Amino acid sequence: MEISNNQLLRFTTAGSVDDGKSTLIGRLLYDSKSIFEDQLEAIETTSKRKGHEGIDLALFTDGLRDEREQGITIDVAYRYFTTPKRKFIIADTPGHIQYTRNMVTGASTANAAIILVDARHGVIEQTKRHTFIASLLQIPHVIVCINKMDLVEFKEEAFNRIVKDFENFASKMLITDIRFIPISALLGDNVVNRSENMSWYQGAPLLHTLETLHISSDLNKVDARFPVQTVLRPQREGYIDYRGYAGRIAGGMFRVGDEVIVLPSGFNSKIKSINGPSGELAEAVVPMSVSLTLEDDIDIGRGDMIVRSNNQPNPSQDLELMLCWLNNNPAKPRAKYTIRHTSNEQKAMIKEVVYKIDINTLGRSQDDSEMNMNDICKVRIRTTQPLMIDSYRENRMTGSVILIDENTNETVAAGMIV
Numbered sequence: 221m222e223i224s225n226n227q228l229l230r231f232t233t234a235g236s237v238d239d240g241k242s243t244l245i246g247r248l249l250y251d252s253k254s255i256f257e258d259q260l261e262a263i264e265t266t267s268k269r270k271g272h273e274g275i276d277l278a279l280f281t282d283g284l285r286d287e288r289e290q291g292i293t294i295d296v297a298y299r300y301f302t303t304p305k306r307k308f309i310i311a312d313t314p315g316h317i318q319y320t321r322n323m324v325t326g327a328s329t330a331n332a333a334i335i336l337v338d339a340r341h342g343v344i345e346q347t348k349r350h351t352f353i354a355s356l357l358q359i360p361h362v363i364v365c366i367n368k369m370d371l372v373e374f375k376e377e378a379f380n381r382i383v384k385d386f387e388n389f390a391s392k393m394l395i396t397d398i399r400f401i402p403i404s405a406l407l408g409d410n411v412v413n414r415s416e417n418m419s420w421y422q423g424a425p426l427l428h429t430l431e432t433l434h435i436s437s438d439l440n441k442v443d444a445r446f447p448v449q450t451v452l453r454p455q456r457e458g459y460i461d462y463r464g465y466a467g468r469i470a471g472g473m474f475r476v477g478d479e480v481i482v483l484p485s486g487f488n489s490k491i492k493s494i495n496g497p498s499g500e501l502a503e504a505v506v507p508m509s510v511s512l513t514l515e516d517d518i519d520i521g522r523g524d525m526i527v528r529s530n531n532q533p534n535p536s537q538d539l540e541l542m543l544c545w546l547n548n549n550p551a552k553p554r555a556k557y558t559i560r561h562t563s564n565e566q567k568a569m570i571k572e573v574v575y576k577i578d579i580n581t582l583g584r585s586q587d588d589s590e591m592n593m594n595d596i597c598k599v600r601i602r603t604t605q606p607l608m609i610d611s612y613r614e615n616r617m618t619g620s621v622i623l624i625d626e627n628t629n630e631t632v633a634a635g636m637i638v
Contacts, residue, residue: 229435232311232327232359234350235336240367244336244405244426245299245312246277251412252427254301277405296326305431320579320594323353324544324634328620331435332361334426339372339402343385349579351386355393356542356596356636358613360438362390362398363429370404374417394613401426439506440615444472444480445533445608446526447562447618452511464495464511465520470562470617471610472528474512475503481529482520483608488529489514507617523564525608533618535606540574541621541635542612543591543599549632551591557632558624559603562617567604574598591633598638612636 233241249255260275267276299310311326313319327333333354337347354362364386372378379402390398401410402421409415410425424432452464474480478491494501495511504510512526520526527533545551551570559568573589576597591597612619623633 227435228307228309229332229430229433230309230311230330231332231334231363231430232313232323232330233334233336234313234323234327234354235367236338236344236346239336239338240278240405241312241336242278244334244365244367244403244411245310246275246279247405247408247411248310248427249299249301250275250277251408252301252303254303296322298326303427303431308430318594320349320353320596321544321546323350324357324596325546327353327357327359328616328634330357330359331438332363332430332433333359334363334365337364337366337382337386339366339368339378339382342382343389345580347386348389348582351390351393351395352577352579352582353596355390355395358394358616358636360396360435361433362395363426364398364400365405365426366400366402367405369402369409369415369418370407374402374404374409374415376418376420379421399423399429401429440471440610440617441506442472443531443533443610443615443618444474444478444528445470445506445562445610445615445618446474446512447564448520448522448524448526449563450522451520462513463517464513465526466509466511467563468509469504469506471506471615472531473503473505474510474526476501479529480514480526481532482514482518483525483527483532484535484606485518485520485524487516487518489516489518491515523562525562525564527608533608533610535608537603537606539601539603539607539609539621539635540638541599541601542638543597543623543633543635545591545593545595545597545633547625547630547632548593550593551633556626558626559601559607559621560624561607561609561621564607566607568601568623571600571602574600599635601635609637611638 235241263279297312301308313323313326335350366382383400402418403410412427414425447467448465449467452466454462476491481488492513492515494504557568559566575584575586576588610618619637621635622631625632
């Protein structure tokens with residue numbers, strides 16, 4: 221299967237503190253020759269100063285000085301690299317429980333999650349927590365990298381035991397595609413290059429797996445959704461009467477001539493033209509950014525949604541969400557927040573906390589209704605005006621919201637519509 225070289229894959233990494241996430245990413249960047257010479261020189265110098273014999277690969281990802289000094293990841297570090305086959309954005313997220321919100325943030329747009337497991341320790345509590353968050357965020361592909369195989373003498377039995385344990389608990393979760401790769405990030409086995417120490421493993425190394433993951437079907441290409449971000453009125457020669465609606469397609473496909481309906485007003489029209497960055501298009505698909513013009517002159521503004529007449533989202537003021545609380549201050553009962561859904565903003569109130577998830581046991585607690593930082597809860601919210609929603613499982617773009625504190629303008633929570 222040929223993959224276009226401009227396709228972008230976003231992936232997130234998760235693992236407990238010493239599972240070797242930073243070393244793995246460093247190895248990926250180093251072996252795929254994605255590091256600039258000046259970066260390499262700086263890291264060689266730091267490695268020598270710290271008394272390492274070779275290069276400390278973990279230093280490639282620890283962008284903050286605190287992280288480099290303490291040897292831990294505390295913030296989401298985004299890294300960009302490219303190979304002849306694909307472009308990649310890595311969200312390297314912290315493994316500690318107090319950084320659950322950072323993992324949720326880094327993983328929210330990912331096509332794939334790499335979950336690291338230490339071959340000596342196997343599946344631990346944090347492995348289960350990270351897998352649960354990947355499942356909650358509907359990350360389509362999970363790659364379980366069983367790291368430090370060199371410390372268990374590259375034995376196939378150690379690998380098979382962890383695969384079996386992982387499959388046992390992951391079977392209860394909604395993950396459609398799980399792959400297992402035995403690696404040694406430190407030595408480079410099965411990261412970019414195939415391992416000579418594990419001839420029993422017949423699968424592809426990690427980079428090849430990332431380059432060939434089929435991700436174009438991850439987006440919802442059935443339900444056409446176009447949230448309007450802004451109205452374009454150029455007022456220059458040749459465009460005096462041009463009235464375009466600009467935005468990013470959040471689902472499906474739009475073609476010139478399609479019958480559409482504008483929500484919430486309910487007016488019908490047809491698509492007259494579609495303009496992209498390089499000119500007119502006959503059709504446009506998710507996730508392209510385009511400008512649409514319609515046959516009829518309808519009053520449309522930011523926050524409206526253009527959809528197909530025969531396939532409409534669910535307009536609702538009462539939402540059930542899985543909510544991750546991101547703010548230092550706890551949620552205020554029945555307080556007003558601004559809710560942002562695609563390009564639409566409304567006022568909203570948290571009506572009730574249905575249950576809180578114990579992120580360690582993955583059990584549900586119905587007695588505790590206080591939402592503090594890093595808590596993940598199922599909540600009911602009421603908005604002042606209906607939002608044009610789909611469930612998060614159907615569409616990650618039209619199924620997600622954020623809550624904003626009206627006084628501080630801080631984003632306090634991220635939610636997925638159930």
